[in-house]
Amino acid sequence: AQRVTQPEKLLSVFKGAPxxxxxxxxxxxxxxxxxxxxxxxxxxxxLLRHISRESIKGFTADLNKGxxxxxxxxxxxxxxxxxxxxxxxxxxxxxxxxxFGKGTKLTVNP
Amino acid sequence: ETGVTQSPTHLIxxxxxxxxxxxSSQSGHNTVSWYQxxxxxxxxxxxxxxxxxxxxxxxxxxxxxxxxxxNYSSELNVNALExxxxxxxxxxxxxxxxxRNEQFFGPGTRLTVL
Numbered sequence: 001a002q003r004v005t006q007p008e009k010l011l012s013v014f015k016g017a018p019x020x021x022x023x024x025x026x027x028x029x030x031x032x033x034x035x036x037x038x039x040x041x042x043x044x045x046x047l048l049r050h051i052s053r054e055s056i057k058g059f060t061a062d063l064n065k066g067x068x069x070x071x072x073x074x075x076x077x078x079x080x081x082x083x084x085x086x087x088x089x090x091x092x093x094x095x096x097x098x099x100f101g102k103g104t105k106l107t108v109n110p
Numbered sequence: 111e112t113g114v115t116q117s118p119t120h121l122i123x124x125x126x127x128x129x130x131x132x133x134s135s136q137s138g139h140n141t142v143s144w145y146q147x148x149x150x151x152x153x154x155x156x157x158x159x160x161x162x163x164x165x166x167x168x169x170x171x172x173x174x175x176x177x178x179x180x181n182y183s184s185e186l187n188v189n190a191l192e193x194x195x196x197x198x199x200x201x202x203x204x205x206x207x208x209x210r211n212e213q214f215f216g217p218g219t220r221l222t223v224l
Contacts, residue, residue, distance in 0.1 A: 043215050045214075096141065096165075096207060096211075096213070097166055098153070098155065099155065100154070101152050103151075103152050
């Protein structure tokens with residue numbers, strides 16, 4: 001079964017502090033992992049995907065197959081990073097369905 | 111370029127009724143996926159349509175059905191509404207099949223079943 005676990009429902013940090021949002025997955029095969037973000041009153045949007053190996057808005061995420069993790073990191077959090085973050089996995093079976101975790105609400109305090 | 115739009119924004123129904131939600135894909139996109147997001151949960155995949163054909167379905171009962179039209183807009187129909195159907199319904203369109211094609215989400219329709 002495909003499953004995505006985000007152990008932290010809420011995460012609060014101060015501006016300038018490092019932040020790490022955890023994501024673990026269960027998947028048989030080669031996974032495709034994504035991070036989606038939803039800012040207040042905005043729609044869900046793609047932040048980054050592991051195949052791109054890029055940094056978006058200072059965020060990076062490395063796929064660790066041994067630990068089945070895809071944690072999202074940023075060395076210096078900004079207030080505008082406050083949002084809901086969802087980790088997602090692309091499922092098997094020919095469809096392009098995304099399997100989402102329950103999300104982590106990040107609050108960056110001034 | 112117009113993004114994904116959904117209608118209505120909100121609606122309230124009673125148990126046993128039927129509802130139709132609508133989604134207009136982003137211009138040029140031929141693939142649309144529907145998700146249900148209950149309160150405090152991540153989106154859960156309902157089904158996907160590619161060029162008017164269903165291309166995958168999640169763990170939802172048959173009373174959840176869909177359609178995709180030649181212009182690639184889409185409908186989600188839910189019959190015999192239950193209280194647990196209360197949720198935010200999201201549609202997402204993508205340029206084509208293939209994970210390299212990003213799914214663009216609409217703002218959602220908030221359904222309340224009383």
